[in-house]
Amino acid sequence: MATNAQAIRGGQLALSHTAELAYARPMDNVPEDSALMLRYRDGDLAAFEVLYRRHNDAVFRYLLRLCQHRDTAEDVFQDAWGKIVKARDSYRPTAKFSTFLYRVAHNCFIDHIRRNKRHTQTVAVEPDSQPDQADLPEVETERSLARRRLEAALQELPEEQRDVFLLSEEAGLSLDQIAFVTDSNRETAKSRLRYAVNKLRAAIDEPVRTS
Amino acid sequence: MTEERTQSDARADTLVSQAYRDLANERTPEHLDRTVLRAAAKEARPRYSRFIAWTRPMAWAATVMLSVALVLEVTNAPSPGVVPIDDAISTFEVQSPEADAEDDRPVDSLEESVVPASERVKKQRNDMRQKATAFAEQEIEPQRPAGPAVTEPEFPAGRSLAAAAAFSAPVADCDEDAVATPQTWIECIVALENAGRDEAAREQRALLAEAFPDFDPR
Numbered sequence: 329m330a331t332n333a334q335a336i337r338g339g340q341l342a343l344s345h346t347a348e349l350a351y352a353r354p355m356d357n358v359p360e361d362s363a364l365m366l367r368y369r370d371g372d373l374a375a376f377e378v379l380y381r382r383h384n385d386a387v388f389r390y391l392l393r394l395c396q397h398r399d400t401a402e403d404v405f406q407d408a409w410g411k412i413v414k415a416r417d418s419y420r421p422t423a424k425f426s427t428f429l430y431r432v433a434h435n436c437f438i439d440h441i442r443r444n445k446r447h448t449q450t451v452a453v454e455p456d457s458q459p460d461q462a463d464l465p466e467v468e469t470e471r472s473l474a475r476r477r478l479e480a481a482l483q484e485l486p487e488e489q490r491d492v493f494l495l496s497e498e499a500g501l502s503l504d505q506i507a508f509v510t511d512s513n514r515e516t517a518k519s520r521l522r523y524a525v526n527k528l529r530a531a532i533d534e535p536v537r538t539s
Numbered sequence: 540m541t542e543e544r545t546q547s548d549a550r551a552d553t554l555v556s557q558a559y560r561d562l563a564n565e566r567t568p569e570h571l572d573r574t575v576l577r578a579a580a581k582e583a584r585p586r587y588s589r590f591i592a593w594t595r596p597m598a599w600a601a602t603v604m605l606s607v608a609l610v611l612e613v614t615n616a617p618s619p620g621v622v623p624i625d626d627a628i629s630t631f632e633v634q635s636p637e638a639d640a641e642d643d644r645p646v647d648s649l650e651e652s653v654v655p656a657s658e659r660v661k662k663q664r665n666d667m668r669q670k671a672t673a674f675a676e677q678e679i680e681p682q683r684p685a686g687p688a689v690t691e692p693e694f695p696a697g698r699s700l701a702a703a704a705a706f707s708a709p710v711a712d713c714d715e716d717a718v719a720t721p722q723t724w725i726e727c728i729v730a731l732e733n734a735g736r737d738e739a740a741r742e743q744r745a746l747l748a749e750a751f752p753d754f755d756p757r
Contacts, residue, residue: 368579368583371583372583373579373580373583376576376579376583377576377579380572380575380576380579384567384571384572384575385565385566385567387567388565388566388567388571389563389565392565393563402568402571405567405571406571406574406575409575409578409579410575410578413575413578413579413582414582416582474558475558475561475562478555478558478559478562479562482559482562497556497559497560497563498563525552525555528555528558528559529554529555532554532555532558
């Protein structure tokens with residue numbers, strides 16, 4: 329809970345979105361996330377649904393790969409969105425909404441690890457990422473092999489590097505924003521991201537080099 | 540050299556990113572969507588609705604109760620300076636030590652009583668009514684010293700009409716002390732005559748003659 333509050337406070341300080349930009353102008357077809365959140369704060373549930381549909385899959389994938397356990401990911405996902413919902417009254421559009429959202433999700437994950445020791449390194453095999461057994465080995469392409477290798481490499485990454493990579497890929501956050509979400513500085517975030525990308529690239533390129 | 544490396548990194552990042560995009564295609568489970576949206580809907584309801592739901596009937600009830608209490612207060616309030624006889628009786632009934640003593644008597648002594656219970660109660664009630672009447676009169680009329688006012692002082696000239704009216708206020712009828720002996724009774728009657736209350740004086744004279752037929756008032 330404290331981390332959530334810190335996230336909100338930090339979000340207010342870190343970014344420079346101003347309140348007058350938060351509400352979408354009448355000419356805008358696609359309202360900003362912050363505008364949707366403000367509308368939800370004023371009681372517009374439809375605005376929240378739009379906001380949720382815009383981010384739910386990415387947040388879920390982020391937590392799924394971060395937790396490496398589907399049940400844990402679902403728990404943390406629910407916890408994170410619950411905190412977003414409860415924080416609607418105190419929400420101020422001074423931060424980019426996605427930064428605020430991923431910081432809350434990140435902190436929920438950290439809290440979950442501290443609270444619950446059942447977080448293990450067991451890997452839940454995702455049905456989507458598993459190649460069709462009927463097509464093996466003839467039809468399986470190099471691309472699907474690379475995908476499997478990437479999945480394995482991603483799971484082997486240190487947690488901090490995996491976190492930074494996922495924030496970059498799923499949330500599309502900049503280095504500054506990643507540093508804010510992970511409570512580190514920009515150089516650390518940059519370094520972690522570089523290490524993560526290099527390892528993943530090596531994993532993808534490995535069979536090419538060996539062949 | 541640096542430029543080549545940057546381009547290489549960028550291409551690698553693109554390749555990694557593209558591979559990750561191919562890999563990461565999971566979607567949020569439906570039950571999670573439903574749970575989150577239900578929680579959001581619950582939170583979006585105005586928080587004061589429950590408060591309003593309670594305050595309106597409470598306000599109505601409070602208004603009705605206050606109105607009823609006010610009406611009862613106004614209708615039951617006694618007029619100033621007048622003690623209702625029934626209230627005085629009830630006061631005596633509650634505080635009467637005689638009644639308490641009678642209640643505390645042993646059952647045998649009650650059985651020995653010659654007077655039936657209903658008669659006794661009636662008599663007791665009449666006594667109380669007389670006492671209450673006397674009590675009420677004392678409350679209403681200004682307190683005066685016991686006994687007749689034998690001599691009324693002369694009203695000095697040149698005083699206001701209000702003072703004159705207060706001065707000529709009627710003397711109270713002869714009380715128990717005054718009627719104890721014929722001499723004090725006749726003094727009281729004379730005082731009544733001096734105060735200009737001839738009718739009351741006549742009544743007292745008649746009572747005196749009835750009570751003491753051998754007494755010569757002259």
